[in-house]
Amino acid sequence: xxxxxxxxxxxxxxxxxxxxxxxxxxxxxxxxxxxxxxxxxxxxxxxxxxxxxxxxxxxxxxxxxxxxxxxxxxxxxxxxxxxxxxxxxxxxxxxxxxxxxxxxxxxxxxx
Amino acid sequence: xxxxxxxxxxxxxxxxxxxxxxxxxxxxxxxxxxxxxxxxxxxxxxxxxxxxxxxxxxxxxxxxxxxxxxxxxxxxxxxxxxxxxxxxxxxxxxxxxxxxxxxxxxxxxxxxx
Numbered sequence: 079x080x081x082x083x084x085x086x087x088x089x090x091x092x093x094x095x096x097x098x099x100x101x102x103x104x105x106x107x108x109x110x111x112x113x114x115x116x117x118x119x120x121x122x123x124x125x126x127x128x129x130x131x132x133x134x135x136x137x138x139x140x141x142x143x144x145x146x147x148x149x150x151x152x153x154x155x156x157x158x159x160x161x162x163x164x165x166x167x168x169x170x171x172x173x174x175x176x177x178x179x180x181x182x183x184x185x186x187x188x189x
Numbered sequence: 190x191x192x193x194x195x196x197x198x199x200x201x202x203x204x205x206x207x208x209x210x211x212x213x214x215x216x217x218x219x220x221x222x223x224x225x226x227x228x229x230x231x232x233x234x235x236x237x238x239x240x241x242x243x244x245x246x247x248x249x250x251x252x253x254x255x256x257x258x259x260x261x262x263x264x265x266x267x268x269x270x271x272x273x274x275x276x277x278x279x280x281x282x283x284x285x286x287x288x289x290x291x292x293x294x295x296x297x298x299x300x301x302x
Contacts, residue, residue: 082231108288115226119277119296126290164231168288175220175283175291176247179231 084180096153101165103146108168110148115162155187195294210265212280220283221263225276270301
């Protein structure tokens with residue numbers, strides 16, 4: 079089965095509000111990355127975490143390997159935050175940095 | 190930050206056609222990867238390499254070949270393109286295997302008609 083379960087698949091926010099995306103893992107993962115795919119299709123690196131939490135502006139991410147999940151919190155959403163957000167995890171013992179992706183969350187921020 | 194450059198950015202080819210997608214990274218990373226991304230799916234790994242001359246099979250390799258000619262350059266080859274290979278292709282690179290951040294190119298949109 080899928081090793082990375084991402085939710086929700088779609089999310090609509092009004093400007094200024096916030097929410098959280100979540101990825102659950104079916105096995106223990108070594109690290110997680112979060113990406114945003116913008117309107118031009120480019121993948122933007124948001125966070126890389128091997129443990130704990132990181133914050134960057136209005137975004138904050140957490141990763142708990144033992145509990146097998148990661149979250150991405152967005153606060154004070156802006157129109158330019160719209161896009162598809164992906165989490166991707168790296169399993170222990172994998173060769174190289176092979177990432178296992180979630181299906182993505184389509185975020186729409188509306189005025 | 191790592192620079193990963195893909196070319197072309199867009200490509201249209203006919204069924205049965207021969208296509209080469211190119212990727213160059215300029216940060217001396219050891220590992221390079223080719224993924225495809227389709228609606229309703231996350232990115233899926235096609236092939237990857239840990240150095241010049243090396244090739245490893247990914248999760249969805251059927252219909253694709255790849256070649257790593259130098260540490261910087263990784264090519265994805267579709268020798269008999271099919272409509273099912275219409276997709277958004279991403280190249281990526283990372284430093285030594287395991288526990289390091291992966292950096293992606295801007296993607297190549299391939300349409301097979």
